[in-house]
Structure formats: C-alpha cells, structure tokens
Amino acid sequence: MDREVLSYMDNFSIREIPKLIVSILIVFVAGAVGTLYTLKEITTWYVYLAKPGWTPPNWAVGPIWSILYVFIGASLFLIWRKGLGRKDVQMAIVVFAVQLGINVLWSLVFFGSHSIFGGLIMVLILWVAILINIFVFYRISRPAGLLLIPYLIWVSIASYLQYNLFILNP
Numbered sequence: 001m002d003r004e005v006l007s008y009m010d011n012f013s014i015r016e017i018p019k020l021i022v023s024i025l026i027v028f029v030a031g032a033v034g035t036l037y038t039l040k041e042i043t044t045w046y047v048y049l050a051k052p053g054w055t056p057p058n059w060a061v062g063p064i065w066s067i068l069y070v071f072i073g074a075s076l077f078l079i080w081r082k083g084l085g086r087k088d089v090q091m092a093i094v095v096f097a098v099q100l101g102i103n104v105l106w107s108l109v110f111f112g113s114h115s116i117f118g119g120l121i122m123v124l125i126l127w128v129a130i131l132i133n134i135f136v137f138y139r140i141s142r143p144a145g146l147l148l149i150p151y152l153i154w155v156s157i158a159s160y161l162q163y164n165l166f167i168l169n170p
Helices: 003-011 014-042 058-080 088-111 116-140 142-146 149-169
Strands: none
Touching: 003 088, 003 142, 014 058, 014 088, 058 088, 058 116, 058 142, 058 149, 116 142
C-alpha cells in the first residue's frame, strides 16, 4: 500500500470524523441541488431524446454518483485536514468549489434549460476543471488527487454521451 495512504490511516483521529462527514455532505448537497433540475426531466424531456445504445441505464446513474460523491468528499477532507491556513490548501479548495459549481451548472443548463449544446459545453468545461482539480490536489496529497480519477473517468463517459446526444438530436 502507498506509504502516504498508510500515513493518513495512522494519523486519522476520531476527532476528524465531523470534518470528513462535512466534506462528504458538501458534495452531496451540491449533488442534491443538481438533482432538483434533473429528476423530473429524466422521465419527461430526457426520455424522449435519441440516445446511443451504450447509454448507462437511469437506475445505475444515482448509485454511481453516490459512490463518486463519497470519493470526492473524502478527497476534499484529505486536503482540508492539511490546514486551512496554508495558501496552497486555500487555492485547492477554491479550485474544488469552482469545479463543484460547474457540476451543478451542468444540470441546470442541460436538464433545466433543455440545452443539449449548452450541456456539451458545460461538461467539457467540467472535465477540464476536474483535471485541474486533480493536479492541484495531487500536489498537496497524492491520495486526494487519486480519489478524483474515477470522477474524471465518469465525466469522460458523460462527455462522450453528451456529444452523442448533440449529434443524435439536432
């Protein structure tokens, strides 16, 4: 196992559990805001869009995002625990907040505004923001950066799906 991961596990304190919970809750709250624009559209507008055959089933998307939210929140926790007094940590948290905000905006643009092209632009911006977030977090904490890789993979799939939706629904 990675030496830095073992170091985190050895240094973890019960007193940090509230910080870990808050970190994960921040991400779930952002996800819930995005869901406000998404849920009703899944069975109304989105269901009628032409989609490629490999589109993930709707029932799988929620559980996948839930797992990703835990990883994303844990990543934030690993950065936060380095100390908010550090300038690099402060900047990393700003980068994190921006990419999380873009994630919410994607739902608003794509589902809320029914804009397939706008959704494509937003998901590409989100992909870049996540990549930047990975690099910024990785420089402070390797595990924090690595925890964001599944998120980038999922958004890569979502980007390709969004592109296909744009092509199939002119």
